Amino acid sequence: MAVPLLMTDDEGESRPTSLVIPEGRRATQVYAAIDKTLALPAGTTKKSLAKAELKLPSDAEGNPEGYLFPATYPLGENPTPEKLLTAMVDTANKKFTGAPVAAGAQRNALNVYQAVTIASIVQAEAATKEDMGKAARVIFNRLERGMPLQMDSTINYALVRSTLKTTTKDTRIDSLYNSYQRMGLPPTPIANPGEDAMHAALNPTPGDWLYFVTVKPGDTRFTADYAEHQRNVAEFNRVRQSASGGTRDK
Incomplete structure (x- = not known):
């Protein structure tokens, strides 16, 4: 804490x-x-x-x-x-509220509060600066394509927990923070992000990624291809069978 x-x-x-x-x-x-x-x-x-x-x-x-x-x-x-x-x-x-933040939010067609909300998700989903930038891009790419965010971190917030394991039952909960069922951003941030996450939200890494999964600590894989993503998830499941853990499957 x-x-x-x-x-x-x-x-x-x-x-x-x-x-x-x-x-x-x-x-x-x-x-x-x-x-x-x-x-x-x-x-x-x-x-x-x-x-x-x-x-x-x-x-x-x-x-x-x-x-x-x-x-x-x-x-x-x-x-x-x-x-x-x-x-x-x-x-x-x-x-x-400084000029760089306001400009970054405007550049991404956001207000500052929405940028903070994205940063809070990025903070929860990514462990490194590099992955934060990519995770932010996944969020923007999904929003632009009209896809649900499907972020496990928002489910965790709704259920007042912290885990990497999200079940199908979890994704059906009735909550404004259920980004599997509801489109767009959650109604509020889901945590208090730091400067690296905020920078990522304002300056997402260029890319076409739509999916990511943390196969194991230090190995998060981003892709725009669903079939490749499924292969990554399958590898994650093989890793999980030999060690306890959960998934970040987007």
Whole structure:
């Protein structure tokens, strides 16, 4: 999850001085991390959203998912959930509202909120900068062709879990985040993306890919040919038979 940075005070007791939010954490995970770091009852940070007065885009409708920017946040004196949430959203706004981001979004026929949503999916689906750029291109190619995104990460978000195994039953759930059943982007980001994922969403790698599957760690294969993709999936299944794991089959 998130990591509190500790220091020892004059009485020899350790207390947190900063909170590290890694890339790709969901808002619920950030809320829990703040509660734990500030030694507050579970659910306190989420309840504080109403009085935090966060400066979110209108499309967010008060939901800070995607705008709790991953970074290290000093706690300072008398830290509160409202202060930390405000710092995270303010940081996101500084990163997301500059001219390069606006231009990149416009270049791809998006608004910034949609770009953040794509970046959140890319963050969840790809492990390296190179794969992030390609995964972003798959998203754009599918949107342009009127294909459903079919991203397992959106199913995981709907089911409040993190796994690489998605069943046929999972893909039939009734949710706005079911990108197997619904066209277009999900209604909100599905996590809080970092700068690499945002860069990929604004500058997707040129290519005609429509499918990808992670055969094994470090071996993600992108293709525009469905038959080739099926062969890649078959190889993944052979690998899975000899070791536990799941699939990222798009």
